[in-house]
Amino acid sequence: MKLYYAETLAPRKACAVAGYLGLPIDYVFVDLRRGEHTQPAYLAINPNGKVPTLVDGERKLWEADAIICHLAQRADSPLWPHEPAQQIDVVRWMSWNSQHLYRHAGSLYFEHLIKKWVGLGAPDDAKVAESQRFFRQHTAVLDQHLKGRKWLLGNALSVADFSVGVTLPYAQSSAMPLDEFPEVRRWHDQLNEFDAWRKPFPEHAQQAEQAAAHA
Known part of the structure; x- marks a missing residue:
């Protein structure tokens, strides 16, 4: 898995959950000041041009709340409740x-x-x-x-x-x-x-x- 992030609010929750779960993730820093989030290579995985984005195999997920739910499910963690x-x-x-x-x-x-x-x-x-x-x-x-x-x-x-x-x-x-x-x-x-x-x-x-x- 690759997690594209910047040191701002929405990526913070994704990085915190990933760190808490101890999942094997490659972190890719997106430099917002340099406009890396607006480049074609990044827009190809997240057309919104926002962070964070998670790439898990063939699946590309954006929106931090969706990402943290996916990470918890992926880890079979009770952070995503079963009920x-x-x-x-x-x-x-x-x-x-x-x-x-x-x-x-x-x-x-x-x-x-x-x-x-x-x-x-x-x-x-x-x-x-x-x-x-x-x-x-x-x-x-x-x-x-x-x-x-x-x-x-x-x-x-x-x-x-x-x-x-x-x-x-x-x-x-x-x-x-x-x-x-x-x-x-x-x-x-x-x-x-x-x-x-x-x-x-x-x-x-x-x-x-x-x-x-x-x-």
Whole structure:
């Protein structure tokens, strides 16, 4: 298997799950600054020009949530639950995240981190305020749900936890008011106990060259 990634939000969840499962994967870094995601060779495997993409034999998968479900199934891991009702719950939380929490937490991530990274200037105060308002609204739903539950589906860790939590490692640097939600904070602290969650990205060649240059 080959996993094409960049060090951004959606690939983070794919790399974290792959690392957690310990699957034999070749990681291929896609340099977004150089536009490698827009080149014909990459568009041939992902016509959206986005990351991540997984190539597993003849199968080409894009969309991070689909990829992490595939990886869990491939490993026969309980991260993809066997019970149909729990599988539906996984889909429910992934859908909720993409429409609500990820959308607004991702906006804060963009305003505070990505804009600076690509030279687009300072955060837009109005957009930050709006995204924080929606972040509070949707995180309150998650906080209430987590009361009395260790993980999203109950006592068992699943791919839904990796999906829904993916923006939270950037809470402090992106001005997400995470500390207002003790259950969500507790839940994310549990995710932080996993090495694959804290350090999901492999060291790619460019990083190794930079480290060697400064050694």
